[in-house]
Amino acid sequence: MIRLEVVRSGHALKHKLMLGLGRFVIGAMPPDILRILFHRHAFFGKPVGLLTQAVLRGPSDWSVGERELFAAYVSAKNRCRFCAGAHCAVAGRALGRDVVDDAISGQAVNLGAKAKAILPFLEKLTLTPERVAAEDVKVLRAVGISDDAIVDVAYVAMLFSMYNRIVDAVGCETMDSKQVDAVSKMLLEKGYDL
Amino acid sequence: MRDRHEGLLRSLIDAVAGPGGRLDATARRDLLAGKPLTGALGVFAARVTEDAGSITDEHVATLRSGGVDEESIFDCIVAAATASGLVRLRAALRSMEEAP
Helix, strand or coil, X not given: XXXXXXXXXXXXXXXXXXHHHHHHHXXXXXXXXXXXXXXXXCCCXXXXXXXXXXXXXXXXXXXXXXXHHHHHHHHHHCCXXXXXXXXXXXXXXXXXHHHHHHHHXXXXXXXXXHHHHHHHHHHHHHHCHHHCCHHXXXXXXXXXXXHHHXXXXXXXXXXXXXXXXXXXXXXXXXXXXXXXXXXXXXXXXXXXXX | CCCCXXXXXXXXXXXXXXXXXXXXXXXXXXXXXXXXXXXXXXXHHHHHHHHHHHCCHHHHHHHHHCCCCHHHXXXXXXXXXXXXXXXXXXXXXXXXXXXX
């Protein structure tokens, strides 16, 4: 349960209405993270939504499904059940759930060569960023991953290392299967610019 | 090296450090820069950075009973978590610069 009363219910009228109507728009109870993003929207939710939309839905060498998989992968490494559950579901819609589950469990047999090569880099960046070195980048370039694509992955690591901590610290409830299904559909179709 | 997201990242950092926050602006800027805060809020911020999954209702209740208001706790969480993200981004960008 959300630990801060101001995040649970202290929203401006516009966002109170959006949260109230959310269950009809989404088709399930709105996820707790919406309460975080709508709380003083201009302070955090709006700017982070714009950045997330650009990173996960903007032009990139990576497909939307691959970027969602990277978000799920970072979240799984950070043991954030809320974010891992949501983004595995979004990635699963795009890539197939088996592909995603295999990648998360360390057996990325059905991924493309570039996506497969980026996962160890993403793990290192997430868990031991101080150990990331030029050698790691050389490995990525050697398999044909462009610098733009590496930057995009670095932003996914940045965003989800941040989201995971906020979600866990604030105390978001893990979504039930109906919420995950509805939210993943909405995120894939509409993205993150709320 | 091109960074297509630099402008949106700057907007995020400016917002978190800016006038829309409720926690003292110097504290937010320090958190964003990775500088530790003193006192109970500093201990809490370090927990957000190092192991946010271990945070419990009691940690938040302790801050509240020590006189830290909820809006400041929220800002502390956001700033500390954003800083953790920035550490990862900068590590990647630095390693790219260093790779010939």
